[in-house]
Amino acid sequence: MALSNLLTHRLHYLPLSFWGVLLFFILFVMMKNYTIYFQTAHHHSKHLVSDFWDSIIKLHVMLFIVLIIVMVFFVLTSFMSYFYEIRLPLKQAIALFFRLFTILMIFFYYIAAMWLSPYRERGYGDKRSQTLFGGWLSKNPGVALQYTIFLILLVFIAVRLYLLMISYFYDPLFVWLKHYLSFSIHLDLVPLTNIGSIFYNLFMLEVAFMLSNLLFYPIIHFFQVVANRLHPIKLKPKV
Numbered sequence: 001m002a003l004s005n006l007l008t009h010r011l012h013y014l015p016l017s018f019w020g021v022l023l024f025f026i027l028f029v030m031m032k033n034y035t036i037y038f039q040t041a042h043h044h045s046k047h048l049v050s051d052f053w054d055s056i057i058k059l060h061v062m063l064f065i066v067l068i069i070v071m072v073f074f075v076l077t078s079f080m081s082y083f084y085e086i087r088l089p090l091k092q093a094i095a096l097f098f099r100l101f102t103i104l105m106i107f108f109y110y111i112a113a114m115w116l117s118p119y120r121e122r123g124y125g126d127k128r129s130q131t132l133f134g135g136w137l138s139k140n141p142g143v144a145l146q147y148t149i150f151l152i153l154l155v156f157i158a159v160r161l162y163l164l165m166i167s168y169f170y171d172p173l174f175v176w177l178k179h180y181l182s183f184s185i186h187l188d189l190v191p192l193t194n195i196g197s198i199f200y201n202l203f204m205l206e207v208a209f210m211l212s213n214l215l216f217y218p219i220i221h222f223f224q225v226v227a228n229r230l231h232p233i234k235l236k237p238k239v
Contacts, residue, residue: 016195016198017192017198017201017202020198020199020202021202021205022063022067024202024205024206024209026059026060026063028209029059029109030056030059032109033052033055033056033059034052036113036120037051037052037055037120038052039121045123047123047125048123048125050125051125051126051127054126055126066101069097070094070097073093073094073097077093106155107152107155110151110155111148111151111152114151114227114231115133115144115233116129116130116133117228117231118231118233118234118235119132119133119235121235122235133233136233140232143232144232147230147231147232150227150230151227154223154226154227155223157223158216158219158220158223161219162215162216162219165215165219166215170215188204189201189204189205
């Protein structure tokens with residue numbers, strides 16, 4: 001309802017809503033990248049600070065390209081609808097594009113972080129880590145392909161397990177909390193009527209996103225331990 005309202009009657013609120021979601025997304029990815037690059041406070045690894053900011057710049061470039069694609073599709077949709085009365089599925093296309101984009105980003109960042117993790121744990125920068133990994137990859141392409149497929153399967157299994165836990169554990173738990181403790185969590189979006197409703201919806205999306213990540217963490221942490229133990233690149237401890 002909120003998305004339909006945003007793309008029809010409240011279209012003038014679209015830029016503010018879009019930039020609000022994008023800002024939160026960028027801040028979240030920045031925090032994730034920070035945890036990847038720095039195991040402790042960043043002033044203990046000053047040589048990695050430039051690599052961290054380079055990753056943020058690359059993120060902005062990628063998001064700018066995605067933004068251009070969405071804007072072109074939006075303009076094309078409006079043009080076809082106004083001049084030729086051809087209505088393209090704008091809402092469905094944006095939802096599908098956003099889903100595919102986020103899935104690809106998750107796989108890209110996760111797989112890249114996993115392959116470079118043995119080198120980053122030794123304090124190497126991006127360029128050195130990528131060079132060393134490239135040398136290892138040229139000698140072990142088959143092993144690299146197998147482990148990459150294994151990582152993708154782990155993500156799919158973890159997501160499937162999370163969905164099962166939502167259905168058979170989290171949902172009953174929330175129902176129990178509501179019934180016996182009169183405690184309930186409502187994360188519903190409201191129809192857009194003013195600026196306040198926009199910020200309310202943005203806040204609800206952020207809370208839902210953070211809560212989902214919190215509930216998903218135990219599962220992904222377990223699979224992360226498994227993936228680390230089976231990592232094909234084994235480096236000797238740094239003396």
